[in-house]
Amino acid sequence: MGGARPIVVLGARGLVGTALMKALARKSPLALNRSECDLTNADQILKVMDRLRPRMFFNAAAFTDVDACETRPGEAYRINALGPGYLAQAAREIGCLLVHLSTDFVFDGRIDRPYTEEDRPAPLSVYGRTKLAGEEAVRDAGGDWLVVRTAWVFGGRGRGFPWRILDLAREGRSLSVVDDQWGCPTSASDLAKGLTALAEVGARGLVHLANDGRTTWWELARRTLDLAGLAGTPVERISSRDLGRPAPRPVFSVLDTSRYSRLTGSRPRPWEIALAEAIANTGPS
Ligand SMILES: NC(=O)c1ccc[n+]([C@@H]2O[C@H](COP(=O)([O-])OP(=O)(O)OC[C@H]3O[C@@H](n4cnc5c(N)ncnc54)[C@H](OP(=O)(O)O)[C@@H]3O)[C@@H](O)[C@H]2O)c1
Structure with missing residues (x-):
């Protein structure tokens, strides 16, 4: 057989996976979707790893519907916690680096400064708990691993x-957005480039990566509308309690990205600049 071992992306059709396929394009990554590699199927994972023998495996697949996780906790646990463990064990067997994604929702938000990798997680939701269990499964498998926590990801159009928000505004719907949760919006494209940069410098362990700065969902909505030429569209400020979503969210989940900067020698861009670029790139509506 011979030839270089490939780079593989699981969840390649997802928000982050799509951006990763683009960022890795020059390395000809192989895309895997659920039908080819189901995180709930340990046998299939072993077979896929054995057949492809990747040198690097990016796991951008997860059960990401935070509210649905509350009502389907068993499925969330199988996909977000057990699945990454199967991947990590299979990766260890063939000597492959597993790059796995996790979330700011592993934190409870009861802090007044950005979270570092050393801060103790205390998830509030099923999603957060199952994602944390996934991180632990990756770490405990004893292979070669990199877990990157990110937050509030947005992609292209x-x-x-x-x-x-833009779709709702253009449909003339009234907008009410929560103004009591703080986080860092993150461009999927910046995240994907950051993931490849981390892999290139040989980073291992746990790393936080998000765009720079912090904001609320309300301010993110406001900024989005302004950038898209919809400054006249009103947005009502509401509280998380008013919205009444099934899953509790942290009120503050800003990530400290100092470790990322030390490892790669570059600092993430401010979220406002990344958002402006994403909106400008979509052209007129
Ligand atoms: N989006 C965010 O704001 C955000 C924030 C923090 C962290 N993250 C993390 O970033 C990662 C990527 O998130 P995303 O927003 O890109 O998610 P996404 O758009 O919802 O995509 C998730 C992908 O996972 C795949 N998937 C679901 N169940 C699967 C299974 N049983 N086996 C194999 N694949 C399965 C789906 O594949 P199919 O389409 O084939 O069903 C989908 O392509 C996740 O680990 C997430 O926790 C995301």
Whole structure:
């Protein structure tokens, strides 16, 4: 057989996976979707790893519907906690680096400064708990691993919160957005480039990566509308309690990205600049 061992991306059709496939394009990554590699199927994972023998495996697949996780906790645990463990064990067997994604929702938000990798997680939701268990499973498998926690990801047109806001505004719907949760919006494209940069410098262990700065969902909605030429569209400020979503969210989940900067020698861009670029790149509506 011979030839260089490939780079593989699981969840390649997802928000982050799509951006990763683009960022890795020059390395000809192989895309895997759920039908080819189901995180709930340990046998299939072993077979896929054995057949492809990747040198690097990016796991961008997860059960990401935070509210649905509350009502389907068993499924969330199988996908977000057990699945990454199967991947990590299979990766260890063939000597492959596993790059796994996790979330700011492993934290409870009861802090007044950005979270570092040393801060103790205390998830509030099923999603957060199962994602934390996934991180632990990756670490405990004893292979070669990198876990990157990120937050509030938005992609190109149609993918993520800013686009939902623009669609609603263009349909003339009234907008009410929570103004009591703080986080760091993150461009999927910046995240994907950061993931490849981390892999290139040989980073291992746990790393926080998000765009720079902090904001609320309300301010993110406001900024999105302003950038898209919809400054006249009103947005009502509401509280998380008013919204009444099934899963509790941390009120503050800003990530400290100092470790990322030390490892790669570069600092993430401010979220406002990344958002402006994403909106400008979509052209006129
Ligand atoms: N989006 C955010 O704001 C955010 C924030 C923090 C962390 N993260 C983390 O970033 C990662 C990527 O998130 P995302 O927003 O890109 O998610 P996404 O758009 O929802 O995509 C998730 C992907 O996972 C795949 N998937 C679901 N169940 C699977 C299974 N049983 N086996 C194999 N694949 C399965 C789906 O594949 P199919 O399409 O084939 O079903 C989908 O392509 C996740 O680990 C997430 O926890 C995301």
